[in-house]
Amino acid sequence: MSLQVLDPIERLHVIAAGIPGAAVVERVLDAPFDAVWATATDFEGALSCFEVSVSGARVVERDGDRVTLESRVPVLRFRQRVDIHLREGWCLMQGRGFVAGMAARPEGDRTRFAHLEAARVPGARLTQPLIRAKMILTRELRRIEKLARARG
């Protein structure tokens, strides 16, 4: 009996249902899955190029599908620990104040990609409405697509 109930994209939507105020954007990116996924999970390289809230990152530990990252926050210039669950097509990241998720699956020569963002601070959605969060996520998806096309 297969244990695979949800593909990564469906799984991200299920996770979003359990996180108050989570924003999710899903698009088909015009780049092959391998290039997209390599770009999205290039924590020490590409991450700071597409993620506006990260100015740099360093992997401090890898243990199977668990990764620990130390990321630098721009402007405020502090470092924060980010815990990650990483599998092929699945990346869920959590820091003290945020949750971010990326899920992908091949779709022909292109890639269906979903991106989630949520603040872990009560009332955070009041300071950043859902529509603005989705605009930021959409912009990040375009950057990932551009970087992946350059890579692929």
Place this chain on the structure above:
Amino acid sequence: MPDTSLVRAAQSGDALALDRLLDELAPFVLRICRGIALNHADDAAQEALLAIVRNLRSLREPRALHGWARRIATREAVRAARSLGGVAELPLEVPAYGDPLLGVEVRDQLERLDPAQRAIIILRDLEGLSEEQAAEILGVAHGTVKSRLHRARARFREEWLA
């Protein structure tokens, strides 16, 4: 028995805990849905998992997680089987009953039952729940479970011997 600290963490907004909980619950939910919703099991399981995750904070006792999830999965599976209809075949991944040929025969007979009858046989005879537990999950009276189970088994027997 679920890891109660994992359930508590997921309830308090820990996304990685929720992610781990999903790994544990998804196969369990799919098993229930496959038995009842047959080839609509994937749709039913997805709806059930959405409902479980969305309502997780309302679960007061983490140790009751599986019973609570089973109730939601059964409800979604019966709903999917009724509303989507056109149940054409049982998936081959349904757990075998020992002899593979016997398993095929049993699955074929189960397929001929309506979703409500299939649900009661799955809960009582495959999941091993009591009549009281099955009644609670299905949201019907104990007497209804008894009569429905009697009819379902009679129908199964009738088809089996035909």
